[in-house]
Amino acid sequence: MPSLQGLVKNHPQEKRLFQRRLWVAGAIILSLFIVLIARLIFLQFFEHQRYTALSDDNQFALLPITPPRGLIYDRHGVLLAENRPIFNLMLAPTKIKNIPATIKDLQTLLSITDEDLKYFDKQLKQNGRFNPVVLKTKLSEDEMARFYVNQYRFPGIDVQAELVRYYPLGENFVSALGYVGRINVQELKTLDPKNYLGTHYIGKLGIEKFYEPQLHGQVGYQQVETDANGRIVRVLQRTPPVSGHDLHLSIDSTVQLAAMRAMSGQRGAIVAIDPRTGQVLALASVPGYDPNPFVFGISPDEYTALRDSPDRPLYNRAIRGQYPLASTIKPFSAIAALYYNAVDPDWTISDPGYYTLPNGAHTYRDWKKKGHGRVSMAKAITVSCDTYFYQVARILGIDRLGNMLSLFGYGAKTGLDVDEELSGLVPTPAWKLKTKGEKWYLGDTIVAGIGQGYLLTTPMQMAEAVSGIAMRGHHYQPSLVAYQTLSQGKIMPHIPKALTPIYLSDDHWNLVINAMRDVVASGAGTAHYNFGVPPYSVAAKTGTGQVYSTFGQEIKKTGVPKHLMDNSSFIAFAPIENPQIALAVVVENGGHAAPSIARQVMDAFFNEEEHALPPPPTP
Amino acid sequence: MHYRHPPHPEFSTPHGSTRSLLQKWHLDANLLQALLFLISLGLFILYSAGNEDAHTIEGQCIRLLFAMAVLMGVAQIPPYRLRSLAPWLFFIGLFLLLAVMAIGDIGKGARRWLDFGFIRFQPSEIMKLAIPMYLASLLHEKILPPRLKTLLIALAIVLIPAGLTALQPDLGTALMLALTGFCVIFLAGLPYRYLLIALAIAAGAVPILWHFMHAYQQQRVLTFLNPELDPLGHGYHIIQSKIAIGSGGLFGKGWLKGTQSHLNFLPEHATDFIFAVAGEELGLLGACILLLAYAWVIGRGLFIAYTAQDTFSRLLAGSLAITFFFNVFVNIGMVCGLLPVVGIPLPLVSYGGTSMVTLMAAFGVLMSIQTHRRLWSK
Structure with a gap:
């Protein structure tokens, strides 16, 4: 019926058409099924190993276990740094x-x-x-x-x-302990990346920085199964971390706190040492600051306030403050003179209140305008006679004076176990030529004899030097850590390191030390009134660093503004026969405040019942 | 071939009582067996994918029972009745789609939902059935293969609801709607030359379509082309799902032992990405069994279409079976990294979704077509 094509529905033909189309659709469906199966075979057979590895990566993780940082104690077991x-x-x-x-x-x-x-x-x-x-x-x-x-x-x-x-005693110990803070980009480059995988904090300053390797410990690992959120589902294997060493400092918190208290309201530093071992008993820089905010990253405002404070709390005066030795040099000048036989111990001068160079070129004044009369070496120390030591310096020369100062530790880092220490300065003609471009004048030597001029020292060095006198030349390198306890309970003691001894006859030692005793004990001594009479024997020397030159003019001290007042310094040790503590105090613009501050610290030390370091616990 | 002269259902099944009951309820035994096998397999996988949660299974079973009831209800409606209902369903659906544009709820940033107070549903779901039904009823009256005028009308019937759905915007469903409509037209004898022209136009439309796509849709396509481009963002789904399937190997990590899903590396593992769980835990073997179950269902659907007795039934049954296949293909293709990520669940296996009801209604239609056949053939 071709004529009806397209006019009347041809059912069988439509059915055939449909069925042909359905075969096409079926063929497409079948081929797409084959595509899917081929894809599955590709993923699950040919790529199976690769995806298994990826699945394991997803599922298993090697997580670091942060080792607990070693704790820090004082010599009596008072906790100074803990983990909270x-x-x-x-x-x-x-x-x-x-x-x-x-x-x-x-x-x-x-x-x-x-x-x-x-x-x-x-x-x-x-x-x-x-x-x-x-x-x-x-x-x-x-x-x-x-x-x-x-x-x-x-x-x-x-x-x-x-x-x-966390530092429970805050600002009181920051000058020794320093603090930890978040690891920054520069530090990250120098660290062992594996050991610091789980660690976010690192020692930035002080003990915390110096003993970072010991305090940190060894990272541990755990093989874990995690979910997509990184939550641990199961721990498969665990290698425990090795916690850091606990540090037991030689610092005596009683003495330290007494030092901080005695200095409060002042700017300056106190360093106390056990001269028998070189162990530091107190290391105080005032004003201090609370290290705890630094752990988290101190806010810029807080930091700016600390940095810009006129009292400069961030400046660790105990090891970085560089002050003129001033009159505290005099016992060392005397020892130099005796050591080199430059001056006879019985030599005396008549002090008119000034010293004029033999050629009359220049006149140097004594701090006491009218002079001290007849002055022996012992008296020169006791009354702090400038005129006497101008002459001693001239006779000695800068090289021999400098040598002796270096033997006592001036002009070089003491080797204390912190990194930030400064070295002070014992000048030499070569040094002056190099840095100032000028030759060394005799006048430079003369003023060095009373600790002025280019000479600079840190309170740490002063304490080390005076413990050298206390020990009659058999002195030790200062140290802060007395012993470390390892995680297995083992003890690692710090062995005191003896410094080059200074040999001097007993008579000469006695001369200097007795003169220093009279600084406090004798009515003529410069610290007699300010230090008072203690129940223990003490040898000392005062110093007054000129901040503002009066050019020899007497000015009523009350008329000088605080920031122009002289720096007051003081070195001492006690008891004389059996020295247990040697200390140095520097008070910026302190007038004559240092001796009384030193007295409070020493009293605190001697009022304690037990001074000896408790023996380390037996493992 | 015996297809052309199907035996009377009364004599085709050996179990008299079952047969008569199924016949009485207008249920196709073969399709029912296929569906029950698939659903059981699905629940088995879902139990693991849903982290062994009884509530998940309970909820899914309730939904399945409801969907099964819908299936049975639809199966009772003879095809000629469905044909007369088709225009109504289509225009009601179209009206609701327009309504959703106007007053639709904001759900997941797209206006897809209509809230009647007691029930919320997506009108685009109705369209999944209404489009093929209406098209089939329309083409049923026409001489096939269809002429250009008929094709243009058919095109409008497909593109208007698909376009509205795309505007919601729900590109995935819109594409499935277009595909369903296209299936009917194709099965009706769309001349291949038009098909070629349409493909050429589609190719030309890609850049224009790209221009009108939402950023997230563009991102999905880009990520599909190169998942490693954004391994923690949009590529994460595909990468993790490939890892799940690939690490499953031939025999899988074992039921309930998939690390990718149980440790939550695989997102959406109970819904859109459930096939990856099957691949991971049951391996290639399990995945193939699942594919086989789908093939059975689809094959039976195609058989019903092949032997259907009038144009409406043929077109409708054929398009529904093919559409079901594409649902499966798009989902598994997505999970295997063959297709971009479109939010289409794995039919009858994924947890939840209103689409399950629509799917079962479609199987109801297939059963109706199969069980209302007369015993003569043309």
Whole structure:
């Protein structure tokens, strides 16, 4: 019926047409099924090993276990640096679709400051999206409670505990301990990346920095199975970390606290040493500052306030303050004179109150305008006669004076176990030519004889030097750590390091030490009134560093503004027969404050019942 | 061939009582067996994918029972009745689609849902059935192969609802709707030259379509082309799902032992990405068994279409079976990394979804077509 084609439905033909089309569709379906199966065979047979490895990577992780940082104690076991748990709010970026909205929502519960957010953004960029990022540190218990009640609303947000350094005695010990802080980019480059995998903090200053390798310990590992949020599902294998060594400092917190208290309101430093071993008993720089904010990263405002404070609390005066030796040099000048036989111990002068060079070119004044009359070497020390030591210096010459000062430790780092120490300065003609471009004048030698001019010392060096006198030349290198306890309970004691001895006859030692005793004991002594009469024997020497030259004019001290007042320094040791403590005090613009401050520190030391370092516990 | 002279159903099954009951309820035994096998397999996989949660299985079973009831209900309606209902269904659906544009709820950033207070549903789901039914009823009246005028009308019937759905925007469903409509037209005998022209136009439309796509849709395509481009963002799904399937190997890690899904590396593992769980835990073997179950269902659907007795039934049955296949193919293709990520669940296996009801209604239509056949053949 060709004429009806296209006008009337041809059912059998339509059915055939449909069935042909259905065969085509069926063929397409079959081939697509084959494509799927081929794809599955490709993934599950040919690529199986690769995807198994990727799946294992997903599932298993080698996580570092941060070793607990070693604790720091004083010599009596008082805890100076500990690890406290803090709780941080962590955000897992992969689990959160809209991070800004989530944070906004969280802010209705907890205060998240702009600074927190800034730090968070920085970390987010550094960490990539897979690692949880700190959103807020140091949650309070109240904040934690508020968060936990609402946690169901915040998938991907969790609280994580972390051990963080804490210094319970705050500013009192910062000059010795220093502090830890977050590892920065530069430090990261020099660290062993494996050992520091789980560590966020590193010693930045002081003991914490110097003993970083010992305090840190060895990282541990655990092989874990994790879920997509990085949460540990199962621990498969665990290698425990080795915790850092505990440090037992020789510092006596009683003495340290007494030093801080005695200096309060002043600017300056106190260093006390046990001369028998060189162990430091107190290392105080005043004013101090609280190291705890530095652990987390101090806020810029707080830091600026500390940095710009006129009292300069960040400046560790005990080991970095460089002051003129002033009159504290006189016992050392005397020892130099005796050591080199430059001056007879019985030599005396008549002091008119000034010293004129033999050629009459220049006149040097004594601090006492009318002079001290007839002055022997002992009296010169006791009354701090400048005229006598001008002459001693001239006779000795700068080389021999400098040599002796160096033997006592001036002009070089003492080797204390902190990194920041400065070396002070014992000048030489070569040094002057090199740095000033000038030749050395006799006048430079003359003023060096009373500790003025280019001579500079740190309080640490002064304490070391005076313990050299206390020990009659058999002195030790100063040290802060008395012993370390290792994680297995083993003890690692610090062995005192003897310095080159200074040999002098007993008579000569007696001469100098008795003169120093009279500085306090004799009515003529310069510290007699300021130090008072202690129940123990003490040898000392005062010093007054001129900040403002009066050009020999007498000015009423009350008329001088505080910041132009002289620096007051003081060195001493006690008891004379059996020295247990040697100390140095420097008070900036302190007038004559140093002796009375030293007295308070020494009293605190001698009032303690037990001075000996308790024996290390037997393992 | 016995297809042309199908034996009376009364004599085709050996079990008299079952047979008569099935016949009475207008259920096709073979398709029912295939569906029950697939559903059982699906629940077995879902139990693991849903982290062994009884509530998940319970919810899924309730949904399945409801869908099964819909299937049985639809199966009772004879094909000629379906044909007369088709225009109504289509225009109601179209009206609801327009309504959703106007007052639709905001759901997941796209306006797809209509809320009647007691039930929320997507009008585009109705269209999945309404388009092939209406097209088939229309072409039933025409001489086939269709002429250009008929084709243009048919094209409008497909493109208007598909376009509205695309505007919601729900590109995945829109494409499936277009595909369903296209299947009907193709089966009706669309001349191959038009097909070539249409393909050429489609190729030309790609850049224009790209221009009108939402950023997230563009991203999906880009990520599909190179998942490693954004391994933690948009590429994450595909990478993790490939890892799951690939690490499954020939025999799988074992039921309930998939690390990718149980440790939450694989996202959406109970819904759109459930096939990856099957691949991971049951391996190539399990995945092939699942594919076989689908093949059975689809094969039976195609058989029903092949043996259907009038144009409407043929076109409708054929397009529904093919559409079901494409649902499966698009989902598994996506999970295997062959196709871009479009939010289409794995039919009858993925957890939840209103599409399950639509799918079962479609199988109801197939059963109706198969069981209302008269015993004569043309």
